Amino acid sequence: MATETSAKSIVLVSTDRDFVKETRSAFASSDAIELKVVEKNVADLHGEVIQAEPGAVVVDLDATKLAELEALQRLVRRLDGGAPVLVVSASFDAAAARILVQLKVADFLVKPVTTADLVRSCIRALKGPGRDEQSEAQIHTFVPAAGGVGNTTLAIQTAFQLHDTGGGASTCVVDLNLQQGACAEYLDLEPRFDISEIENQPERLDRQLLEVMLSQHESGLSVLAAPARPTEMRTFDTDVVVRMLDLVSAYFDNVVIDMPRTWFPWTETVLLGSNKIYIVTEMTVPCLRNTQRLIQAFAQAAGREVSPSVIVNRFEARRFEGGVKQNDVEELLGEHFAGGIANNYKLVREAVDRGVPLHQIDAEANVLKDLRRIVFPAEAGAGPVASSRSLFAFGRRLLRRAG
Template structure:
């Protein structure tokens, strides 16, 4: 049995340089998985798999060739079930399927494949058979309480944290529902490819193949569904279109992270009701926090008690002895809805946006990254110092004074 420290190591066997490059890029940003590459044909393998001491194996092969099937059989005998095998093949036929099933291969994928599908298959193989086959996608929705509060930044960073998590599934898709002026794709220097006009009158046309064409794909394997912005076009879309999009995305991704517009549309209620987690992003000002209160009430009036809004206060900066809003004030105003604050780190966020990269790529231990992880993935959050735990400092009770 492989050692625990190696249970998240994946061995990739392939002679396809393009496939090797894409797969390396897909796993490059993961802090949880180590990818070990053997650039060989499966028939040329000797003892590399045993020596790698890995938790899972990806074998790129031609399942139509008998010599490569024989090589795969030898590998399965040597592993004796110690590590699941994922087969990637160019050609597929019924005979190959029967053989792979008989060999108890964990999964098999046919080229061309998306990196998201490959990453998802790998994580499921590492997690083992305990994971439910039809586990539902988890949907995280972010709503701004005001303009410019940093909702898109938190949406994308949440998506990366979920995508790299070992406890929340394998694949993640960001859906930018701000059709008029969304910027999720631009924040990652990606081209928005979602042509909503193509399916507006026939939502049923959107299938897995068309969705794959319309997805913008980050090198990490994270996918983004975003439409080109239309600043001069203020219009709503039929609820059926949005429902079809979210149904299809949630069917193919373990995690769906939604960036909502500030404006409410006829489909807003549907999105809220379909969300597992709803986060309202606010900032540390009295007007914004008051509006957050009203927004919480609006969510309850629209979607009922089935949806609980969680409030994240973004860009908090409190200096010692400085006057300002205290944590106790926020908790008194928002009660159980307040789930945490995010430190103000303008320089880091600005650099990430300008370079089109995620925050953790610049500084994986940045206060913003750790603050958000404590909220989204508390079970995986790094133990913080006493200073970073106390997000809110001393200050006057402005909210209480405001009544």
């Protein structure tokens, strides 16, 4: 592998003198990688990158400036797949996320960037995709269509299935209902994520602090959840949420996100970074109508990059006369309908009251079988089918591969 990278160079485009200096130092001792620096703004480039014949390109830009993003787009087109592009920026928002997903950049790093993260990311980019294609964290996001539809229950049970089926794959549940989440309580765990520690300085969240804030289930499943504060109603900067998810996915193979009903400024970013999105609903007319609205909202906010699957919880193929029937659901949801989960209220309630997973009570429960058919469509233990397009960089891009 060293012989592959020795013939390639990395071109850094940046006007940040401190960042250039740090990057030079990071690669100074490497015999395998040659660093070439173009000290220009990306919008002022005139062929310098192409002339350098790069193996990979690192572009330091301001992701909030449209002119620089347009210049990046032109550069990507000129490279025409000949070299992976990594983007570094001190800022990040949902609009930039959408553009970078469309450009298929190899990685996106938010300043301040540690030299170790940058070097790892560059090496993975030089190696190229393929060998570690499936090693990126898989992000499964659950969104409730209404209150009480069982979103948290299905998110947690999906996490257990991923954890148990992955052959030692690590899994973390992230409860993004930061005011009144219930993931930790469903598993009889103490929520330990104190977001006030990092909300003003998201860069403070590192591996060591993450370990302190994770709750551990006896099964090995990890949970990142904040203590419930029902009297507080406030949002958090997108940078805080991205930093948190970026770090979690760097150290776990599977990440399952339990989303709140409320749409926050960071919601679109989370959706864009997810490999699979499930809207959880149930067989009532108001709930199904709101499910349609959510599907439309996702399309308007994130376009074709987001295509949610709908899980109908407490599903009954035969309903009472005059009620919603299976044909109605299939016709209403169309291609978004992923399947239904049997109505087994007694089992679910017992599991929640005892703080244990469903399989600990009944490993053959119909609820688990239905969920498995949805989460593992290819089945037979082969693992979930999900496209590897997580923009967050989400860790695997930093520590295990380039996208």
